[in-house]
Amino acid sequence: MNVDKVGIVGYYHIKPSMDLDMGRYESIFRAVRGALDSAKLERKDLTSVVSATNDFYDGRTISNCFTVEPSGSYLKDETKVEMDGAYAMLYGMMRVLSGNHKLVAVWGASMASCFPYESVSLMATDPTFERPVEALNVMTAGAFQMRAYMNKFGVGPEDIASVAVKNRKNAAMNEMALPESQEKDASVKGVLESEVLSSPVTEKMYARPCDGAACVLLAPEQQAMRITDTPVWITGVGYSQETYYLGDRDLSKSKSMENAARMAFKAAGVNDPRKDISVAELYEHFAHEELIQAEAIGFSKAGQAAKLSSGIGGEIPINPSGGAMSGNVLCAAGLMRVIEAVKQIKGEAKGHQVQGAERAIASGQWGFCAQNSILYVLEGGRK
Amino acid sequence: MAQKWIEKTEGIVRADFAYWVGKYMDKFYDGLEKQKIVGNKCPSCNKVYVPPRKVCGDCAATIPLDGEWLDLGTKGTLLNFTATRYSVSERRKKKSEKTTIIGLIQVDGSDTAVIYPILDAQEQDMKIGMKLDVVWNKKQQGTPNDIKGFKVAGGA
Numbered sequence: 155m156n157v158d159k160v161g162i163v164g165y166y167h168i169k170p171s172m173d174l175d176m177g178r179y180e181s182i183f184r185a186v187r188g189a190l191d192s193a194k195l196e197r198k199d200l201t202s203v204v205s206a207t208n209d210f211y212d213g214r215t216i217s218n219c220f221t222v223e224p225s226g227s228y229l230k231d232e233t234k235v236e237m238d239g240a241y242a243m244l245y246g247m248m249r250v251l252s253g254n255h256k257l258v259a260v261w262g263a264s265m266a267s268c269f270p271y272e273s274v275s276l277m278a279t280d281p282t283f284e285r286p287v288e289a290l291n292v293m294t295a296g297a298f299q300m301r302a303y304m305n306k307f308g309v310g311p312e313d314i315a316s317v318a319v320k321n322r323k324n325a326a327m328n329e330m331a332l333p334e335s336q337e338k339d340a341s342v343k344g345v346l347e348s349e350v351l352s353s354p355v356t357e358k359m360y361a362r363p364c365d366g367a368a369c370v371l372l373a374p375e376q377q378a379m380r381i382t383d384t385p386v387w388i389t390g391v392g393y394s395q396e397t398y399y400l401g402d403r404d405l406s407k408s409k410s411m412e413n414a415a416r417m418a419f420k421a422a423g424v425n426d427p428r429k430d431i432s433v434a435e436l437y438e439h440f441a442h443e444e445l446i447q448a449e450a451i452g453f454s455k456a457g458q459a460a461k462l463s464s465g466i467g468g469e470i471p472i473n474p475s476g477g478a479m480s481g482n483v484l485c486a487a488g489l490m491r492v493i494e495a496v497k498q499i500k501g502e503a504k505g506h507q508v509q510g511a512e513r514a515i516a517s518g519q520w521g522f523c524a525q526n527s528i529l530y531v532l533e534g535g536r537k
Numbered sequence: 538m539a540q541k542w543i544e545k546t547e548g549i550v551r552a553d554f555a556y557w558v559g560k561y562m563d564k565f566y567d568g569l570e571k572q573k574i575v576g577n578k579c580p581s582c583n584k585v586y587v588p589p590r591k592v593c594g595d596c597a598a599t600i601p602l603d604g605e606w607l608d609l610g611t612k613g614t615l616l617n618f619t620a621t622r623y624s625v626s627e628r629r630k631k632k633s634e635k636t637t638i639i640g641l642i643q644v645d646g647s648d649t650a651v652i653y654p655i656l657d658a659q660e661q662d663m664k665i666g667m668k669l670d671v672v673w674n675k676k677q678q679g680t681p682n683d684i685k686g687f688k689v690a691g692g693a
């Protein structure tokens with residue numbers, strides 16, 4: 155079978171929670187089952203399942219071995235990515251493009267309420283050099299990145315806080331957002347005066363990891379059109395990564411996202427992202443990462459993204475769902491950006507719908523100061 | 538909902554790793570033991586790495602073990618900093634009354650940066666670009682913690 159195009163034919167994510175009232179099995183089952191239900195398909199229709207989980211976050215090695223039954227992969231072709239589901243989707247896409255698979259479930263999930271995330275992140279540092287010093291973890295790294303960005307371009311903390319305000323207000327219009335993130339009265343003052351976690355990062359600038367699960371279904375072109383009247387096509391994807399040591403990098407920008415965007419836009423024929431893209435869902439672990447990504451993608455010049463009109467009715471709406479702030483489910487939050495982009499294209503975003511959304515982008519990032527970046531271009535239409 | 542631990546895993550299995558640091562980091566730690574910071578230079582792009590590397594990622598080239606090594610001295614420049622009251626390494630996040638300042642420091646003569654605490658300093662006095670001196674731990678053992686941290690140059 156010769157496949158040129160991959161379509162997203164189903165999606166679902168459970169409502170994120172700071173302390174989910176269900177176990178891992180159930181959360182994963184609900185996400186995968188929900189995606190199958192959304193496409194009116196059954197487990198027997200799946201030919202492959204690609205998961206995104208993290209052994210450290212699950213507290214067990216080869217953590218996909220216990221997800222076989224809830225993810226529908228029992229006696230199926232199954233494989234795993236140890237990063238965000240947005241990366242697992244690239245893997246799933248390759249399985250469809252191989253011509254061997256007619257329906258691939260891609261899911262990601264984690265439960266941050268079960269483990270000390272910021273401390274566990276120390277295990278990602280160099281075990282013989284950085285780890286014994288105990289100075290670097292995901293939080294101090296994010297703080298370096300925010301200061302590097304502000305210092306390089308003369309951006310103020312209130313500009314960063316404004317991103318958090320926008321996303322928290324957007325989350326208030328997203329019925330599937332983490333309840334704690336839904337703040338219709340969010341203010342710059344409130345964000346700046348929230349607790350300092352690691353200066354200059356404050357609590358409300360941080361997309362605090364939470365519990366959840368998400369799933370999308372991928373199918374080859376012909377199959378996708380049989381499954382649904384409104385498939386969403388992956389018309390471009392790009393992926394890139396930077397060096398490991400933070401001290402080797404310019405933290406004020408995202409070179410990996412620049413590369414990923416270039417690749418994705420070339421494939422999709424996007425010449426001017428500001429004109430050609432209707433809406434962007436960008437994974438921001440910290441508020442400042444939305445600005446850094448927007449610049450890497452080409453929505454603005456370096457250091458100027460805070461001036462973008464990026465509200466739901468704005469010139470280039472960014473994170474109308476509330477972004478990762480609306481539920482930073484590790485291993486799923488990037489995949490949830492894809493789901494949000496799909497909702498926008500299909501007109502299913504309800505309270506946070508961007509009018510006339512045709513072509514959307516969705517990103518995932520992973521690693522300290524977003525060492526890795528992935529970007530998708532998604533479009534609707536029957537051909 | 539009442540909270541209770543059904544299973545609280547506290548190291549049922551001990552798996553201590555005896556990592557081999559390799560010949561390049563071996564030289565680096567030998568240097569620290571003598572209160573010296575050494576780096577190595579990529580022969581094709583001239584970038585000076587601290588800690589030293591075997592491979593220059595940019596050049597996709599091996600830096601020979603018998604290539605150019607530099608004794609960089611003990612001064613550095615503050616490139617970035619953060620202040621936090623949260624422990625970086627506690628099993629459960631734990632807050633202390635004491636603020637720790639952590640810096641991204643470029644050792645003078647190198648093109649990279651290392652991450653260490655900034656000692657005996659106040660956050661409001663920190664300025665990007667300020668000069669720093671290494672503070673050695675009392676006992677040198679050839680480990681990353683031979684460097685206790687950095688302090689503002691000329692400071693107490």
Ligand SMILES: [Zn+2]
Nearest residue numbers: 579582593596
């Ligand atoms: Zn080189």
